[in-house]
Each structure stands twice: as structure tokens, then as C-alpha cells.
Amino acid sequence: MDKSQPWRRVLFLALFVSFFFYSANIYTSGTALNGETAVSENVLHGQKLFRENNCWACHQIYGLGGYMGPDLTNVVANPELGPEYARMFIEEGTDRMPNFGFNQQDVDDLIAYLKHVGEAGNYNPKKGEITWYGTVKYER
Ligand code: HEC
Known part of the structure; x- marks a missing residue:
């Protein structure tokens, strides 16, 4: 990663964290019908x-x-x-x-x-x- 652009690191971390929560939500939401x-x-x-x-x-x-x-x-x-x-x-x-x-x-x-x-x-x-x-x- 390019050290001269620290915002890239922040962006990557933000996407990583969102992906983690998104996956956790998908895998725990179950398959029940409405x-x-x-x-x-x-x-x-x-x-x-x-x-x-x-x-x-x-x-x-x-x-x-x-x-x-x-x-x-x-x-x-x-x-x-x-x-x-x-x-x-x-x-x-x-x-x-x-x-x-x-x-x-x-x-x-x-x-x-x-x-x-x-x-x-x-x-x-x-x-x-x-x-x-x-x-x-x-x-x-
Ligand atoms: C061996 C064949 C046979 C099976 C198995 C059978 N039926 Fe029937 N059923 C008939 C026949 C023939 C009639 C029409 C009356 C007559 O001619 O004796 C009938 C009539 C009926 C009727 C009245 C329908 C109408 O529009 O007059 C109902 C309700 C019904 N059956 C429900 C069931 C259900 C529920 C089952 C399963 C648990 C079942 N039957 C299994 C042969 C069968």
C-alpha cells in the first residue's frame, strides 16, 4: 500500500470492518419465512x-x-x-x-x-x- 496516501489505509480498514459486520449479519439472520x-x-x-x-x-x-x-x-x-x-x-x-x-x-x-x-x-x-x-x- 502506498505510504504517501494514508486515506487509502483508512478506506481499506473501513471496508474491511463493514464487510465483517455484513457477513456476520448474513450468516446469523437465519432462513425463516416471513x-x-x-x-x-x-x-x-x-x-x-x-x-x-x-x-x-x-x-x-x-x-x-x-x-x-x-x-x-x-x-x-x-x-x-x-x-x-x-x-x-x-x-x-x-x-x-x-x-x-x-x-x-x-x-x-x-x-x-x-x-x-x-x-x-x-x-x-x-x-x-x-x-x-x-x-x-x-x-x-
Ligand atoms: C381408494 C380411493 C380413495 C382414497 C384413497 C380416498 N378417497 Fe376420498 N373418495 C373416493 C371416492 C370414489 C369418492 C366419491 C364418493 C364415492 O363414489 O364413494 C370420494 C369422496 C371424497 C370426498 C367428497 C368429495 C366430493 O366432492 O363429493 C372427500 C372430501 C374425500 N373423498 C376425502 C378424502 C380424503 C381426505 C382422503 C385421504 C385421507 C381420501 N378421500 C382418500 C375415493 C378415495
């Missing part, structure tokens, strides 16, 4: 149950999944169906859908999860139109 994207414990537990019990093998969300049962995206949000309607299927099963033997908390959490999914948007597969080349043209 509150807006956080979902409740019940919704997360419902999602876990939905995955672990392979609901997706027979049902779809936004049209993706198995096709033995109906799409569940808006089953809880739909005023003609709703949480009590969904509860009936989840608690009792049918001759085609198994009764999983869930306890009350599990059923509540599955419904909380389906409600959360429904709040993300609307998907009504019956409104889809199959085009002549085989894709689904979906109008909201």
Missing part, C-alpha cells in the same frame, strides 16, 4: 395426513392426482358442499373410499387443509373444455 406465508399447525398436520394416507391416489387437487374420486380443491370452499359434507366422507368412507379411522382432531385438520387449499383459488374441472388436440382449455 409471517405472511406461514400456515397454522392444523393445516400442516392435515397436509401430512393427506400425503401419508395417499388421498392423492384417488383424488386430485387442481386437477392433479388419481381419478377414482372427485377433485378436492374447492370441496370445503364450495357453498353447495362445504366442511360438513367433506367431514361425512372422511369420517365414514363409502363403498369406494376407505374409512381411515381418523380421530376427531385428524378430521378437523384434514378439513382445515382442504379449506386452506380452496382459499388459494378456484378449480372446477367441469368447466374445462377438451380441445380437438386433447388438452384441457380451462376458463375461470
